[in-house]
Amino acid sequence: MADGSVVSTLRPPIAMLAELTHRCPLQCPYCSNPLDLQRRSEELTTEEWCDVIRQAAALGVMQIHLSGGEPTARSDLVEIIAAAQAVGLYSNLITSGVMLDEAKLATLKAAGLDHVQISFQDSRAAGGNLIGNFKGGHEKKLAVSKLVRDAGLPLTVNVVVHRQNLDRIEEIVDLALALDAHRLEVAHVQYYGWALTNRASLMPSRAQVDHATEVVEAARKEHRGRLAIDYVVPDYYARYPKKCMDGWGSQYFAVTPRGRMLPCHAAETITGLDFPSVREESLAEIWAGAEIFNRFRGTDWMAEPCRSCEHRERDLGGCRCQAFALTGDATATDPACSLSPHHAEMLATAQAEADSGDPEYIYRR
Ligand code: SF4
Ligand code: FES
Numbered sequence: 001m002a003d004g005s006v007v008s009t010l011r012p013p014i015a016m017l018a019e020l021t022h023r024c025p026l027q028c029p030y031c032s033n034p035l036d037l038q039r040r041s042e043e044l045t046t047e048e049w050c051d052v053i054r055q056a057a058a059l060g061v062m063q064i065h066l067s068g069g070e071p072t073a074r075s076d077l078v079e080i081i082a083a084a085q086a087v088g089l090y091s092n093l094i095t096s097g098v099m100l101d102e103a104k105l106a107t108l109k110a111a112g113l114d115h116v117q118i119s120f121q122d123s124r125a126a127g128g129n130l131i132g133n134f135k136g137g138h139e140k141k142l143a144v145s146k147l148v149r150d151a152g153l154p155l156t157v158n159v160v161v162h163r164q165n166l167d168r169i170e171e172i173v174d175l176a177l178a179l180d181a182h183r184l185e186v187a188h189v190q191y192y193g194w195a196l197t198n199r200a201s202l203m204p205s206r207a208q209v210d211h212a213t214e215v216v217e218a219a220r221k222e223h224r225g226r227l228a229i230d231y232v233v234p235d236y237y238a239r240y241p242k243k244c245m246d247g248w249g250s251q252y253f254a255v256t257p258r259g260r261m262l263p264c265h266a267a268e269t270i271t272g273l274d275f276p277s278v279r280e281e282s283l284a285e286i287w288a289g290a291e292i293f294n295r296f297r298g299t300d301w302m303a304e305p306c307r308s309c310e311h312r313e314r315d316l317g318g319c320r321c322q323a324f325a326l327t328g329d330a331t332a333t334d335p336a337c338s339l340s341p342h343h344a345e346m347l348a349t350a351q352a353e354a355d356s357g358d359p360e361y362i363y364r365r
Helices: 004-008 046-059 077-086 102-111 125-132 137-150 166-178 206-222 283-289 320-327 343-354
Strands: 015-019 063-067 090-095 115-120 155-161 183-188 228-231 252-255
Touching: 015 046, 046 077, 046 283, 063 077, 077 090, 077 102, 102 137, 115 137, 125 137, 137 155, 155 166, 166 183, 166 206, 183 206, 206 228, 206 343
Parallel strands: 015 063, 015 252, 063 090, 090 115, 115 155, 155 183, 183 228
Antiparallel strands: none
C-alpha cells in the first residue's frame, strides 16, 4: 500500500484503454491479451461501457483508446463512440482493420470517431499474413487504410517488430508514408504473456536493433512535419529499463472486456493479484483507493538495488509485468536493468535466442 504522500499527489489519469472484447480474427504469436481470454457472455454491456466512459471523463480522462481483441467485433461500437463523443473524449480506434469497410467507417465517423490506428504485422503481405495467421489480412489493411484517409480521419500505422521483420524497417517507414499516415508506431514485442512462449522465434539480435534505430533516427529527420515516428529501443539491449506505462497507475488505466480495471494493460499477466471490477466500484474509487493501483506507485515498494539507486525516480524500477515474467516476483528490479542480478542471464538468453533458427510460431487461438 502506498503512503499518504503518493495518494495526496495523485493526479487524474489522462487516458483509458477500453478493451471492448477479446474476440479477434487474428492469431498473433505475440498477443498481449492475457492467457485466459474472456468470453463474449462475460463482456460489459453497452450501457455498462457508456457508464464507464462517463465516469472516465468525470475523473479527468481526455483520450479513450478503443481496443481489444478486435474492437470492431462489438456490434455496439457506434454507441460506445457516441458516448465518448458526448462527454468530450478524443477517441482512437485501435484495430486490425480486417472487419472494416467504407460504410462501417462512415458510421463510426458520424458517431464522433476522431482517429484510427491500424496494426500491420509486416511491410509485406507474406510476412504479415503469416504472423496474423489470416489470409488476405495485409491486403485488407492496405485497402482500409486508404478508406480511413479518404474519410478524412487521421491515421496511425502500428507495426510490432521482431527478428522476422525488423530488417524491413525501411520498407515499414515507406509503407506508412505511402498510406499517408500521420504517425508510425514501431513497437518492439514485449516478452510477457503469450509472447514469452514465442520469444525464441521473435527475439531480434543487437545488430538488427542497432540498424533499426539508425534507420528510424534518419527517417525522423527526413520526414519531420510529415510523419511522426514513435520508437523505443527494446530494453533487452539497453542499459537501464524504460519507465513502463509512465509509472504503474500513473497516467493510464485499462478496463478489460468483463470490467476489471487495471493499472497497466498487461497487469493480468501477473498471477495471484486481485483486480477490482467497475461493476462493483466506481472508477474514481478504484483509481485513488484500490490496493493494486497503489501497490507499485511511487518508490516505497522497491527492494534493492532499486531502493537506493539514483535512477529510481527516472525509471521507477522498469516494468512490473516483465519483472514478474522473468523472475516470478513483481517487486523485483526489471531484469532489463544492467544492475539487476538477473540481467546477465536475461541478456545471454536473448542473444542465444536471437541466433536460433527458423521460427515456429505458436499461434494465439
Ligand atoms: Fe532503475 Fe532499479 Fe535499475 Fe536503478 S536498479 S536503474 S532504479 S531499474
Ligand atoms: Fe505492465 Fe510494464 S507492461 S508494468
